[in-house]
Amino acid sequence: MKKAAFALLLLGLLALALAQRYFGDQELEQIKTAGKAYAEVFINQRPDQALCSLHKNRLPADLLPKFLEEQRAQIKYPQSGKLMGDWRKGGAIFNNLQRANCFSCHYGSPVHLGGDVGPSLEKYGLKRGQSEAIQRYTYEVIYNAWAYFPCTVMYRFGAQGLLTPEEIADVVAYLLDPESDFNTKPAVGSR
Numbered sequence: 001m002k003k004a005a006f007a008l009l010l011l012g013l014l015a016l017a018l019a020q021r022y023f024g025d026q027e028l029e030q031i032k033t034a035g036k037a038y039a040e041v042f043i044n045q046r047p048d049q050a051l052c053s054l055h056k057n058r059l060p061a062d063l064l065p066k067f068l069e070e071q072r073a074q075i076k077y078p079q080s081g082k083l084m085g086d087w088r089k090g091g092a093i094f095n096n097l098q099r100a101n102c103f104s105c106h107y108g109s110p111v112h113l114g115g116d117v118g119p120s121l122e123k124y125g126l127k128r129g130q131s132e133a134i135q136r137y138t139y140e141v142i143y144n145a146w147a148y149f150p151c152t153v154m155y156r157f158g159a160q161g162l163l164t165p166e167e168i169a170d171v172v173a174y175l176l177d178p179e180s181d182f183n184t185k186p187a188v189g190s191r
């Protein structure tokens, strides 16, 4: 009797173990060889990403000037030369999880509760103004944040081909234009 109960228990455990096998054969194989795949990804990083990885995102001061210069050289501008585009289009990009997803890291959107991975951008345009220097700074940070904040987690929207120069100019307008919803409507979560 005891033996039968024991066998039943074993069978139960086996069923449980099988049910918990979440991964298919191919997935298991990928996990087992992840060491090699990881090594390959690591070895094949672009030189700038490799530098960030090597220094755990804190570049030594002597490497900074060349790094910043190389990042700056990647920045391209809209053909029109205008760094502020259409703020309505910019808002649709800023507030869309599947486009720029800016709000997930930045507080200040009147549409979504913002995250706090990056600094608050609440009423950015009212605080910074719309000078040529601010337009340029904002455009360049969005195009390639590494030109100002080496190795930052912020996506490099232009440099990585996620947004076109024109789309970035639209986002700049969304942040800076005093008429933009971003500056006239309260940020979600503000008191």
Ligand code: HEC
Residues within 6 Å of the ligand: 094, 100, 101, 102, 103, 104, 105, 106, 117, 118, 119, 138, 141, 142, 149, 152, 153, 154, 155, 157, 171
């Ligand atoms: C993955 C998170 C993340 C996303 C997504 C992100 N950012 Fe950032 N952003 C940051 C961080 C972090 C910083 C601060 C840089 C640093 O210190 O590393 C920053 C800095 C900035 C700054 C400079 C702020 C200042 O006070 O001068 C601006 C402007 C900015 N981001 C705009 C945007 C816009 C617009 C988008 C979407 C197109 C965006 N960010 C998407 C994380 C993010």
